Each structure stands twice: as structure tokens, then as C-alpha cells.
Amino acid sequence: MSRFYRKRNKAAGLPPGTPIYIGSGEDLPARITIIDYGPDDFQQKEAACAEDCFFYKDTPTVTWINIDGLRDVSLIEKIGKAFHLHPLVQEDIVNTYQRPKLEDYRDYFFIVLKMLEYDEEKQHLGAEQVSLILGPNYVISFQEKIGDIFDPVRNRIKEAKGRIREKGADYLAYSLIDAVVDNYFTILEKLGDRIEGMEEELTSNPHEELLHRIYGSKRELIFLRKSVWPLREVVNLLQRGESPLVSESTGIYFRDAYDHTIQVIDTVETFRDMVSGVMDIYLSIISNRMNEVMKVLTIIATIFIPISFIAGIYGMNFSHMPELTWRWGYPAVWLLIIAIIVGMVVFFRRKKWI
Amino acid sequence: MSRFYRKRNKAAGLPPGTPIYIGSGEDLPARITIIDYGPDDFQQKEAACAEDCFFYKDTPTVTWINIDGLRDVSLIEKIGKAFHLHPLVQEDIVNTYQRPKLEDYRDYFFIVLKMLEYDEEKQHLGAEQVSLILGPNYVISFQEKIGDIFDPVRNRIKEAKGRIREKGADYLAYSLIDAVVDNYFTILEKLGDRIEGMEEELTSNPHEELLHRIYGSKRELIFLRKSVWPLREVVNLLQRGESPLVSESTGIYFRDAYDHTIQVIDTVETFRDMVSGVMDIYLSIISNRMNEVMKVLTIIATIFIPISFIAGIYGMNFSHMPELTWRWGYPAVWLLIIAIIVGMVVFFRRKKWI
């Protein structure tokens, strides 16, 4: 449940801008990786301490500093100080219950993204916060856990694949955001399979368990939606290219990422429509089943109750019941019973119940 | 299901702008057709290789290059290079899971459309991606399969019908887009017939199968909607005529196409309303049926259970049951039974059940 709302500083009452780690990341020491590159240079190293990064702030080459693990708040504060990050930015980096957003601090952009993971067993979406600082010639990325989502970008830089080595920090930021968005499509595919499974079950034999799966899908879609809608605004701001931090030629790439974001949103909305369609059909099928059950009951009861009554009549012990002694009394009763059965069957046929 | 969401590059991790074919087109060699025309000239030929097209880039006449089949990515790349298409454009042409969009690259427009096909047997909508490049005096169109939807335009150019030969590349692009939009009306007609069929079944004898048809129609409408809504924005951008690529006099034609797009959207929304209306009525009819079934059961049971009880009483074997030896005991029981039946019938009449 807690993933649905922002956690407050437990030690409420602290002044705003006081960074305190709030999240569910594992308690590991932070890992700092520095990648520094230009069209012809490439250098990658692990930093032992925060101070190792400061040097790269003013180099003309593009520098990507990646920090995995946010529990060491003092580290974040040191980096924040060196790169002149606003105290509120430092606070938001370590409070991992932010919604995706872009904040323009003139000298740098502060971007918050949500990386999603789909736990197929529990059919549950988890979110990890990824924060980016996009400066004139550096990008700092903060992740809660050590992940592999940025590996393809790292490889592209290393192997100088595509245009990434010739482009600036804005293109690097684009590559990272694109990797996150790309990941959403994987999740959508899995959710799509799940919905397809529900659709198929509808036509075979729907059980009450389907109901809980429908509700589960709804929840995950609500959660997904919460992460994706604000992203649209983030990428839109980047695409518009009104800041000197994003060059015009990179703006075209952000436009592409924007297009992808819209596709993600579109698909989420489509899935919502479909899930609610599945729900409606499920309910109708239940109604139909009930109807069928009732019909069987009614047909049986309506045929047998009257004829049982007739049998009951001639089970009475009155001394004076002339029919009982008639020679053809018994066969006549059978005839009557058969007539009633036939009449009822005709009646139900007319009503199209059988 | 897959038609509902964008497929990612299977080889994720490739840099953006790397064209890889993603789609379901048949594995046929690409076919390149070149039509070059002016008010008085007309020339049509099949190009053997990509290079054959390059010559037409700078001729003053209008050139329409049509490529059917997108599996040969290197071909697309060659053309892309010759016409200075942005790598992202090349990527989007062959990744056929785009949503309709228009991207303004100053020198040319990149337009993505969805051509729809309705498989009447499966009652299923399929989509094929059509990409257009609108340059100053040329149009390049990319289709997944060899289709006949652009034949009327081809004929009009050949036979110099209407104004097409006197107008520029913008009018040619309009003609192609209009052909696509026109095709939507055919699909709407078929969907309309289907909805009408469902409405008629409602008044005759609705079966559970109708439910699945309702859900099917909903799905197709969701899909249709996804293809048509973004088209509105595309045509709107063209209609506004803010780019030198579209002349004012052609803008009027795009306004007409815009009007048609709105009509398509309108109709899709109307159909959605109708389908959900049909669903509501279906559910109510099921409720009504159930009610009727219950009434029959109740009437029969309520009449016969009490009188069976009376018969049961006089079927008891007590030694001392004075009624059994009365002379008129048996007829009196019949009278009682008839009285109960009449009473019940009156009761049900009052309740307006019969």
C-alpha cells in the first residue's frame, strides 16, 4: 500500500532541505562510478570517495557520475555542495517517494524518474527512484540499488557506438531517460499478456479467482499510471528545448522519447479500458450462469411439484375415495401425469428455456 | 494483443536511430515505384535499386516514390541518406508500431499513418503502417505490404483527373492522406452494420454469445480510436499551413481532410456510446428474464406446496383421524384445495405477476 503515497520525514519538524533517507533500498555502501568521455577519450573508474568526483566538474569533456545506494546521506550532501545543488534537491534525492518531475534550477536540471520492476510471481509492480542532475557538461545519476538498466548506455559510450561520444551531456541524459522509458514497454508487454490471459479465461470457464486478478491488474495499472503521467510533462519540458542545457539537435531525440512516453500512456489507458471491459463481461457471465441455474431449478420444480401433488392426493387415506377402487384409476393417473409433463415441456419450449 | 502496444527493438541496447525492422509484413523484396509528373508531363517506372530515385530529388517536377516492403533495412538507409532523413525517422519507418504523428524537420515533414483492414471473418481490425516524407517537391511513401489503396491517386495522376497534375507535392500528400481517411469510412460502415446486428438481436432473442460480440466490438473500437485520435492532430498541423511546405490553397484541402477526420472520431465515439448502450440493455434483459423465470417458479411452488401439504396430512396413518371416515371428507378436501388455488391466483393477479 505504502508505494501509493509519499512518506514523510519520520523526524517531522526538521527544516525543509534536510536530507534524510526514506526508502526501501538495501543497506549497502554507496558505489560511485565515474565515466568521462569525449569524441576520442574514454575513461571509467570507481571513486573511493565523493571528493574524487569534484575534479570532473569543470573539465570540458562530458562526465557521468553514477551513485548506487542512497543510505549514506553525508555523501549526497558532499556532492550536493560541490555541485551547488539546492538543499531541496538533496532532500528529494534521498526521499524516494517523489513523483516524476523536472525542476529547472537554471544551472542544472533536477529530474526524478521511476524505474519499474514487475515481480511476476506476486504480480506486483515495484518502483525504484532514479534522480538525474543534468549540468552543462556533466550528468549525475542516483539510484537506490545497483541495477543493470544503464548498462547498454555504458556500453555504447565505451564502444563509441552511435552518436553518443560526439554529443554532449544532454544526449547522455536523453540516453538514460530513454533506457527508463524503454523498460516500461517490457512491463506493458507483461501486463498485456496477463490481460490476454484473463480474456481467454472469460471464454473458457471464469472462476471467482479471476475477480481478484482483475482487481490486482487494476491496482497495478493505477500504480503504473501514477508513474507515467507525470513523466510526460518531464519529457515535454526537455523536448521544448527552451533551456541552453538542451541543444536543438538533442531536442529532436527528446521529441522521440516524448513520443514513446505518449505511447506508454496510451497503452496504459487502453489496458484500463480493457480490464474494465473484462470486468463487465465477467459480471454478465455470472448473471447468465445464475439465470441458467435458475432455469434448471424452475423446470424441474415446475414439472415435478404438480405431479407429486397428484400422487399425494391418491395417497390420502379417506374411506370414501371412489377413484381408488376404479379399475383404470392407476393408469388414468399416469396419463394425467404424462399430460402435465408434456404440457410443461411445451410451455418451456415456447419460452425458449429448453 | 500485441497490436495494442509498441514493440521494442528486440536487440535493446542499440543506440537510438538504428533502423531495425519490427513488424509483421511478409518477407518479400521491396518494390520501388517512381511517378514523376508536372502539369504536362507524366512518367512512371519501377526502380531496380535505391539509387534510381536520387536523381528525382532536385527535379522541378513533383516526384512520388513509393516503397512497398520494409524488410530490406539497408534500402531504407540508402534512401534516408540521399534525402537527408534524420536517423530517428529511418528507425521509425521500419519500426511499424508507431502511433500516427507528424514531425516537422524543417526541410521535410515525417508523417506516420495507420491503414486499417477489417477481417470480416474474425471480426478483427488489422493495422498497417504508412509513412510519408513530404519534401518541397517530392513525396516518399513507405508501406509494409503491396496494397491497392493508393491506386485511385495513381490513376488520377496518370489520367490528369482533377487538379492533381497542376498542384505540388503538398497536394499529393493530401491525396494520399485522404485515401487513408476515406478508407476509415468503409471500416466504420462495417462496424456500424455489426452494431446494428447486435441491436436487432437485442429485440429478438439475446444469447450469451452476444456478450462476446459486444466485448469484441469494444476492443475493435478501442483499437480504432487509438489509430484515429492522433491522426486528428496530424491533419490539424497540416491544415494550419504554418510551414512553407504546405501552400495556402492546399491548406483548404487539408481542412477538408481534417473535417473528415473529425467525422471519423465522432462516429467512433458514437459507436462506443451505442455499444455500451447495447451492453446495458443486454444486462437488463437478462435481469428481466431471470425475473420471469423466478415468477414462474414462485407461482407454481406457491400454489402446489400448500395443497400438497393438505394431501400429505390426509395421507397420515393415525388410528384416530375422524375426517378420514366422514362421508364428505374427500370432496371437502378438494374444495379446500380449489379455494387455495383460487386465492393464490387472485393474489398473483393483484401483484400483477400473471
Added chain:
Amino acid sequence: MSRFYRKRNKAAGLPPGTPIYIGSGEDLPARITIIDYGPDDFQQKEAACAEDCFFYKDTPTVTWINIDGLRDVSLIEKIGKAFHLHPLVQEDIVNTYQRPKLEDYRDYFFIVLKMLEYDEEKQHLGAEQVSLILGPNYVISFQEKIGDIFDPVRNRIKEAKGRIREKGADYLAYSLIDAVVDNYFTILEKLGDRIEGMEEELTSNPHEELLHRIYGSKRELIFLRKSVWPLREVVNLLQRGESPLVSESTGIYFRDAYDHTIQVIDTVETFRDMVSGVMDIYLSIISNRMNEVMKVLTIIATIFIPISFIAGIYGMNFSHMPELTWRWGYPAVWLLIIAIIVGMVVFFRRKKWI
């Protein structure tokens, strides 16, 4: 059904701007009526051929040319040529499946309206297309059939009632549009009566037939909505008075017409709310009925099944059943039965079922 979507040119493949009649008007020869007037002049005549109208194009007086019947496409083309109408306008005049719209061609406005007719017997709305050309000092109106809706305007011109003779062509256009809008109120009144009838039936005795009437009303409201919503935009454009074709003083009148259009839309939305309210209540009443039916069945069955069982017990033929020979056995059984009935009645009272 077909009234819900635009019909395409049957001869698809024709170039845009080719006028072909698509509609359901009767096959009568077109009738051209010319009314020419100024503050002190008035002249009315039937034109024998299209050429009779051309003279009035440049007279300083206001001219109203009304054409009833659109099957004679060549006539429309002649007029179109004389008044310099764009080919797309000519096409739209005779393709009567347009949505209401206003197109500004600088020299003239092209306005499409929908005149509605309510067939009370079939409870079905029909639409007829009315196209207007508003030029600097003339109005050309095109109708599918010979109608009487514009008669009041004609009379006002003839008898110089109100301000119409002193005002220009814009005021004439306003009068015609106002006549169409005014007609919508008549239709709303009829629909209102129908909804009121449904509301009343709810409180008396609702039948399944009501369901089909609800669905019918929904359909007609969907159709009405489709005709009225775009009209709002049309009148809004006229009211804003940004074109020299509409004088400021007439703008005030268009503002009034706009207000009326809003009222029509408001009422349509209100009716939609009401119809769906009626539907909800109907469904709830059905549920309630079912509940009542079930209660009767349950009460009867729950009382009589146990006592029938008791009677059954003493109808068994065991040799050794001591109760059967007891002196007070039979009355005791009756006492037991009465006790059960009383107990059940008390139970149902407590549950507030009776």
C-alpha cells in the same frame, strides 16, 4: 443506422471537389427562389434556370437565393462557378452527410446546418442538410427537400416586419440560422414529453418494453448531440464578428443565437442525465421486484416444507410406530404444525419480510 456516419462517394477514387449527390432526398427537379430586397424594395420570383440568379450577385440590394432539391448537380456547379465557390464547397453541398461547420473562404462563409425532423410514430429523428453561402450582399441556401421552416423569415421580409429589411445579408443569414435553432426547441419539447412519459411509467408499472424505449431515447439523444455540438462552434465563429462579412450590430444577434445553441446543448445533456437516471431506477425496480418474488417463494416454501415433512413422517407404514395409535396423536401433530407456522411467521416478522 446510416444516419450516424458519413457516406463516402460511391464512386470512390474521384478527385476531391467532384460534386456527387449523396443523400436521401426525393427525386424532384430543383426549385430556385430569388428574393431581392432593400429597405424599400422587395421582389420575389422563381428562377427558371441557374443563370437567372447571376444578375443579383452584384446588385447593392440584399439577395436571397434558395435552392430546394440537390439532385441536379450540374445546377449546383453552375451556381458555384458564377459565385466563385470552391470545388470542395460544391462537393459538400450535395454530399449531405456533413457535420455542421463554418468554413471561411474570405469572400464568403460556407455554413452547414442540420435541420431535424421528429417522426413521432417511429420515435425517430431525421436530419436534412441545409447549406448556406453568406456573401457580402447575398445569401444562398440549399435544402434537400421543399420545406416550410424558412417561411416565417420570408414573410418577415415581405411584410417588412422587424428590422430585417434595413439590415444586410448577415442579418438574413442570422434569421435563417435562428429559424433552424428555434426548430430544435420544438424537438426538445417532444423528447422532453417522452422522457416525462417514461418517468411516469416508472412509478406505475414498468415493463420490459420501457427498456427498448430508454435505448431508443438514448440513440436519438446521441444523434441530436452529434448535430448540435458542432453548431455551437459555428455560431460562436459568427458571433465573434472577426470577419467583415458580419457587422458588429448583427454580431449581437448572433450572440443571442449562440445563447440559444448553448441552451439546446444544455438541455440535451440534461436529458441524457435523466434518461440514464431512468435506466438506473428501472434496473433497481427490477431488482426489487425479484426480491419480492423471492420473498414470497421463500416464505411459502419455508413454512410448508417442514410441515409437509411432518405429515410425511406419519404417512409412513412402519408396523411399529407408537404415535399412530395414541389417542391424541393426530391433534398433537396439528399443534406441532401450528407451532411451526407461528414460529416461522414470527421469524419473518423479525426479518421485516412481512
Added chain:
Amino acid sequence: MSRFYRKRNKAAGLPPGTPIYIGSGEDLPARITIIDYGPDDFQQKEAACAEDCFFYKDTPTVTWINIDGLRDVSLIEKIGKAFHLHPLVQEDIVNTYQRPKLEDYRDYFFIVLKMLEYDEEKQHLGAEQVSLILGPNYVISFQEKIGDIFDPVRNRIKEAKGRIREKGADYLAYSLIDAVVDNYFTILEKLGDRIEGMEEELTSNPHEELLHRIYGSKRELIFLRKSVWPLREVVNLLQRGESPLVSESTGIYFRDAYDHTIQVIDTVETFRDMVSGVMDIYLSIISNRMNEVMKVLTIIATIFIPISFIAGIYGMNFSHMPELTWRWGYPAVWLLIIAIIVGMVVFFRRKKWI
């Protein structure tokens, strides 16, 4: 029903701007009251005829002319002429089926409001139209009936309470509009009580009658909404203070009135949400009741039908039924019956039905 849509001029075909009374006001002679005041002056009198008012048009003091009763159209026309009111304004004053609106005629504002009355007995909202003309130094108000809603304003002027005597005609208009808006809160309170009553009934014992009350509330809320939403726009236009007719210092008061209008709208929307919530819960309770009824029936039937069958078996008259002559046959049957009852009760317990 008729209150939901605009009535047309019965004598349709009259030119626009022809005032004809359409409404349900009583047939009383109009009453004209004139109040003329300044910081230190105050004068109140009843005018015998329309001409008595004309004098006040150009006095520097603020003049409030109130007309109760609109059946005397010629009176309205006289006043309209004297104060240069546009013919459309005159028409709208007496056609009382307008929606709230503000029309800016440069020299004066024409404001239409709806005064609501709640008939507690019939639980029905009635509306009376109040029209205001706000000129540079006069306000003319038109009411259908003689009402007391403006009495507090009259008193404040008379007794020079608050700032009203020091302020201009704009503040007087504000006071009148505020009185109307204030009245809405009274109505909301009554509707709120009614909804609260429905909520309480939900937890006690809901009857079908509640259904009709829910529908009734929905209708009244639809009606209220229709009157209040457009008011928002009216007050917003006044608050913005873009016209010289409204001074900046009065604009602040209109901002307050705007705030109140928003509160009214908010509350109406909240009530709508609540009423539909009540409806949902009502439906669910009905379903639950049905469920409970069915359970009782099923429990009774499922227990007694099998044991009745056993009794039936031993009521058969076969010559060769060994059990009948067994010494312990009868007690054995009872044991069997008790076993079945116990088994069934255990089964139902497990299912948590009892």
C-alpha cells in the same frame, strides 16, 4: 418537466427582439419601486407609470428601479426605450426561460439570474427569473413575482448600514447578486438535510420508496446545476473588472461573490457524488437482502427435501418392504433423518451461511 428547457415564442415567426411574456408569473399589475440614494440622500417611492422613472436616468445619485411583474410588456418596452435597451434585451427580460448570463452592451450590462425556491412538500425546486440592468449610475431589476429576497438590501440602503450608501450602482448590483447567491445556500442546506435523511435510511431499513427519492434528488440537483454553472461565468466577468461599469474596489466584492458561487457549485457536485453513492449502496443492500432470502430458502429446502424423501419412501405401499416390519425400523429412520440434518447444518456452517 418544462422547467428544463426554454420555451419558444408561441407565436413563432415573430422577428427577434419582439418582447412577449413567456413564464408562469401570476397575472398581477406590475409594481414599480424607485429608490434613489447618495451618501446623504435617500428617497423611496412607488412609480405610477413607466415615465416616472425616466427622470432618474441622468441624476448623479444612484437609482434602483425595481419592477415586479412582467406581464405588462408595453411597460417593459417603454422603460427599454427610455434607457436605450437593445430589443433583444427587452425580449429576454420577459421570456423567463433564459439561462443565467451577462451581456455587455458597453453602456450597460444585462444580467440574468435565477432565483430558486424549494417547495419542501413536493420536494421540488422552482425558478424565478431576475434580470438586472447595470448602468453607470442606475440598476434596474425585473422580477416575475413580488418577492422579499431584496428586502435586506433595501433596508441596508434605507438605514445606511455598511458601505452601500457611499458606493455606486456597481455595488448595488453586487448586493442584489449576493442576495441571490446567498439564497442558494439556504437551498443547499435543505437538500443536504434530505440527503442526510436518505443516508440514515440506508442504515435502518431501505424501502423502494427511497429509490424514487434518490431519483427526485438527482433531478433537483440536475436542475440546480443548470442554474448555477452559468452563474459562475457571470460573476467571473464582473469580478475581472475590465469594464468601466465596475470600479476596482467593487471588483473585490464581486471576487467574494465569485468565491461563494464556486462554493455553491462545489457543494452541488459533492451532493451529486453523494446521491450516486447512496444509490450504489442501496443497490448493494438490495443484493445483500436477496442473498439472505435465498440463503434461508436454500437452508430450509436443502434440509427438508431429502428427509421428506425418506419419509416418502416408507410411505410406499409395496407388499414386500422388509424394513417396515423391523422392530427398530421407525427409530432407525429418525436416526437417519437426524444424521442428515446434522450433516447439512455442519455443511452450512462451513460455508459460513449460518
Added chain:
Amino acid sequence: MSRFYRKRNKAAGLPPGTPIYIGSGEDLPARITIIDYGPDDFQQKEAACAEDCFFYKDTPTVTWINIDGLRDVSLIEKIGKAFHLHPLVQEDIVNTYQRPKLEDYRDYFFIVLKMLEYDEEKQHLGAEQVSLILGPNYVISFQEKIGDIFDPVRNRIKEAKGRIREKGADYLAYSLIDAVVDNYFTILEKLGDRIEGMEEELTSNPHEELLHRIYGSKRELIFLRKSVWPLREVVNLLQRGESPLVSESTGIYFRDAYDHTIQVIDTVETFRDMVSGVMDIYLSIISNRMNEVMKVLTIIATIFIPISFIAGIYGMNFSHMPELTWRWGYPAVWLLIIAIIVGMVVFFRRKKWI
């Protein structure tokens, strides 16, 4: 109920701007606390009377005047006069049924907030109005009751924690608003727990009581929404920093508060979606239960009614019933009965009912 709509002045008819206390605060004497501080100064005292505050109006240091208890209207008026507050502001401070709003009076902002309290026992949200006056170097806050929500801010000033002592009155206002918004997260957490509890009950054993809890949650969410939506606009106005009252550097903090407000709104909307999801699932479970109940009834009735009929037949007392004297008649009947039971069981298996 009353918390859902604005209360009017009981003594209606008073001129606007007349402050009258309307609220539910306890009848305690007002308490005035003054905190005056600069980077190096700090002074806190309780004022005995309103006049004690006036001195601080023009000091260069930042002054925070907090008034708890609004029943003493004359006190508010005195302060209002001294700080030149508009009469409407004074009225709104003591009429505690305002919606959150910000009014810009040039020299000062008037801000209304809602402080919420969640009564866990009654599961009921209560609201207290907090009004703020933000002047150039002072903030006046008005609360209905003595509360502790601003204590952390007070402490931060006292202990010079964070930046608060170096910043101006705008930052103080931000701190107070942030404290209110922060409080919403606590309430959301509690509501979230409640919804989670409902979700869990769905999967265990849902009772009718759940229905009332769902409705209760809906109501509280409607109420919460009413308080939070307008807050968004308030904080947005502050964030935009278009007034000299808010410095640019504080604007960044307001942007953060805005972000939090959006998160609150987002979560409220999410909770609404979830609650309505829970409702849908609850209804479906009820339907499913009913279905199961009906199945049990039908299975039992359908098996036993026919075989009871057979027993009834051979309980008849006809003199001539040959079967009764057959040697194997009784076992044959048992065989027949068993055959019927087996047949029925097979039938139900096929229908997948058992």
C-alpha cells in the same frame, strides 16, 4: 453533513464585510502569541491585548502573530484595522466555512487553509480553518483552536535551525503552509491503512458492514478532495512568484510545497479509484455467493424432487397397482432412484456445477 457546505451568516441581511463568528470552535478567550525574529534576534511573548501587536507592524524584523480562538470578533476587527485588512478579509477569517483560497490585496496576501483531523474512532475527518495574512515583514495566523501543528516551526525559529532565521516573512508563510500540507500525508496514511483493511476483508469474508465502510471512505475522500483541490491553486499562485511579497529564492520552496500538494491530490484520486474498485469487487463477490447458494439449492432440489415423486407414486392407495405386489418392486424402485441420482450428478458435472 454541515461540514460539506458553507454556513451563511445567521443574521442574514447584514452588509457584506460584517465579521460574525461562524464555526464550531470552543468558547475560550483568544490567545495572541507574538514571535519577532531576525538572523540574530529572537523574542517571543504572549500579548495581553490586540494593541500589543501594532508596534511590530513596522519593525524591520520578521514578526509572526498567532491568534488562537476566533470567537472574540472585536479583537479580529482591531487587528484588522491596525493592519488595514479589508472588511471582507475580516469577515472570512471568522466565518470558518471558507474554501482554501488566496486573495491578493497588493499589500498583503490573504490565505485560507484547511487543517484536517482524523477521528479514528468515528472514522471521520474534521476540518479547522487556518487563515494567514502575509505582509511585507509579518505573518498573522488565525486558528480556531489551540493546536500544536505549528510547534515545529516555532522551535525551528527559536533554535535557529535551518534557514528560517535568515529568511523573510514569505519563508515563514511557506513553513506554516508546509506544516499544514505535511499533516495531510499523515491523514492519507491512515486512510490508506483503512483501504488496505477493506481490500484484505474482500479476500477473507466480506460482510454487509463492509458496504457501510466503503460508503464512509467515499464520503471522507469527497471531503478531503474538497479541501485539497483548491489548495493546489493557492500554492501555485505563491510558487509563480509574481508578487513582490514572495522572493524568488522562497519561490523555489513554494515549488516544493506545490509538488507535495500535487502528490496529495494524486493520492486522493488513487484512493478514490481504489475504493470504487473495492466496491465493484464486493458487488461481484455478492453475486458469486448468490450463484453458489442457488447452485446448492438447485442441485438438492433437482435430485430429490423427482425421486420424491416416485416415492409418492407408490404411496398411492389404488386398489389396482400391480407393481405393489411384485416381488422385486421395492428394490426396483430403489434402482430407479439411484439411476436418477447418478444421472443428475453426471448432468451437474457436465455443467461444471460440482
